Amino acid sequence: MAKPKKTPRPKAETPKGFRDYFGAEVTRRSEMLRTIAGVYHRYGFDALESSAVETVEALGKFLPDVDRPNEGVFAWQEEDGDWLALRYDMTAPLARVYAQHRNDLPTPYRRYTMGPVWRNEKPGPGRFRQFYQCDADTVGTASMAADAEICAMLSDTLEEVGIDRGDYIVRVNNRKVLNGVMEVAGVLDPSDPDAHFAERGIVLRAIDKLDRLGEDGVRALLGEGRKDESGDFTKGAGLSPEQADIVMGFVSAGRATGAETVAVLHDLVKGSETGTTGVNELEQIAELLDAGGYGSDRAVIDPSVVRGLGYYTGPVYEAELTFEILDEKGRPRQFGSVSGGGRYDDLVKRFTGQEVPATGISIGVDRLLAALTAKGRFKDESAGPVVVTVMDRDRMADYQAMVAELRNAGIRAEVYLGNPKNFGNQLKYADKRGSPVAVIQGSAEKDAGVIQIKDLILGAQIAAEATLEEWKERPSQYEVARSDLVATVRRILNDQNDRGQG
Missing domain, CATH: 3.40.50.800 (Anticodon-binding domain)
Structure with missing residues (x-):
């Protein structure tokens, strides 16, 4: 009689894209979250802890495949046929919560939340499928004072956790301004938003590569395309030199003060109602930040910020750490972005049918912890008992x-x-x-x-x-x-x- 096969022992290894956190790491993160929560609370935001699981319909941005639900989320199908998924960010759940409980919530509703999110994406060095986010949002007001307040709070938060003034900058831009620039450049027709869609996508990606490729590289991508050092060719947006000049003028519009930058942008978007509205919004934000003591050493109007512009409907913000670190090859580079956000006035509309203005910020907690470690803010060992x-x-x-x-x-x-x-x-x-x-x-x-x-x-x-x-x-x-x-x-x-x- 054949012996029954033994069940193989499971491998003691972390799943790909995930990691374990021990003692000091967990303690540092908890302390940071308490510090961030203290700043948010001081600004009048209330805590919210929403479900880590949402319906795929509520998340909206991703839909599962039939064979494997791998379109960005970890999803599964219930016995009744409904698809559920782990949240991939904190904003989509907020839209659902506000739509569901709006009759019981104050308007505007100001909330902060923190916790893990999950992305069903290909993992890589420093890129994990589970990570912590710390968000703050204001829902129910179109006032630019809400956006200026978010930027001021982000600045205070970075300083509170240990990032010195001068080692960071909060950069502010506006989706409407870029739309106005594209309208003037002839790659956006307000009467036909679908026209030139592919070209606009290439323009956005090109601008986002300004730090890496420089102005010449971006200009090449705005035109016929660019060949990199390896010989690979990237197709460009096909803009004429005159059209590219308009876009490059927008990218390089930053000046020493917010007022000077706004003046340049006003000239660039002449003839575009959307663009003019966006520049006026930036002007309001700059004035409010300046009145609150948040000068150019802490926050600036920066037209080169385009990350996430396809998602946002108005102002966008990004917190960048400006101090140098050494990369894996020992080369100096700036640490980079640890936070992003902006105005998203269309998200709640998916549930209510009515536009509900909203704006908010998300801090990447793990990146911020890595930044503080790089700055030597933590001891190598945490004191034991x-x-x-x-x-x-x-x-x-x-x-x-x-x-x-x-x-x-x-x-x-x-x-x-x-x-x-x-x-x-x-x-x-x-x-x-x-x-x-x-x-x-x-x-x-x-x-x-x-x-x-x-x-x-x-x-x-x-x-x-x-x-x-x-x-x-x-x-x-x-x-x-x-x-x-x-x-x-x-x-x-x-x-x-x-x-x-x-």
């Missing part, structure tokens, strides 16, 4: 009483729960945990009413650097009365923080 070691198995209650005192005093602490037979292993455990202090009490110390408290950080430093005489002058282990447990541990932790080691 104080470890109360176990010298006598039958005195676990005594050790639990010690750790309870420390916790009640607000000090992170734990009792060693492994095999206590080898004391050296307990200290190795404390070292692996990054513990700052170890508490030791054997039967002799118990009888004498004392405890030993070891400064593990100072001890490791002395062992690595100090001479024998220095060791004697700087003890790292103290014998104190049992009643002085909390006071002594707190003093050591404070000393470590003062030395920048805790």
Whole structure:
């Protein structure tokens, strides 16, 4: 009789495009989210936690394939035939929430939300299928004051989490201005929006590559096309030199002040009602930001910002970090964008049939954490808990009483729960945990009413650097009365923080 085949063990590996987060990473993200939420709350926004799962119809932007629902979302079909999907951003769920609960919500409705989103896309280096977003939106007002407020709040948020002024800039543009420029250039006909659709798409993509290709590269893509260094040819939009001049004039319209930039844009969109409206909106935003103290060192009008313009209906914003980092080949480059957003007045209309103005911002939390790491804002290791070691198995209650005192005093602490037979292993455990202090009490110390408290950080430093005489002058282990447990541990932790080691 043949032996039944054994079920193979599952592989212990993370699915492609996903990753696991441990201790310090989770703590840093939680602290950042609390900081961001504090700024949003200070601006008057209320928290919202919507479902991580939406109907595919509610998401709207993506539709699942019959064989595999891989059009950007992770989706599945219910027994009743309905398709559900994990949210791919925080904005589509907001549109559904507002449409569903609008009679119970204030107008305007100001909300912030944070959490993971999922994209069913091809993963790559630094590109994951699950990542955190932190959004803030105002729904129900067409006032440019809402857009200016979002930009000001984004600036405050970046500074609050640790990005210095001068290391970032909030850039503002307007979809209507670009539409006006395209109208003047002859690639947008308001009476026939579908005409020249392909050309406009190429123009948008070309402008978005300005930083990488420079003006000559963008101009080539606006014309017949461009051949790169490898010989590959990218077809252009086919604009005439005169048409390309108009678009390039828009891209390079940025000036030292918002007022000067607006003046240039007004000339570019003459004859376009849509373009003039967009420039007027930018002018309002610039004036409001300036009145609030958000000058050109924090926010600028920048016509080169086109990311997402196909999605937005008015002003768009992008927060770019301007400090340099080294790429994987050791070459210096700017860190780049960590946030984007804008006005999307058509999204809620899908549910209500009526246009509902809305504007908002989304911060890429993982990128912002990476930026702060690159700036050296985080220590390599996060301080672990104080470890109360176990010298006598039958005195676990005594050790639990010690750790309870420390916790009640607000000090992170734990009792060693492994095999206590080898004391050296307990200290190795404390070292692996990054513990700052170890508490030791054997039967002799118990009888004498004392405890030993070891400064593990100072001890490791002395062992690595100090001479024998220095060791004697700087003890790292103290014998104190049992009643002085909390006071002594707190003093050591404070000393470590003062030395920048805790």
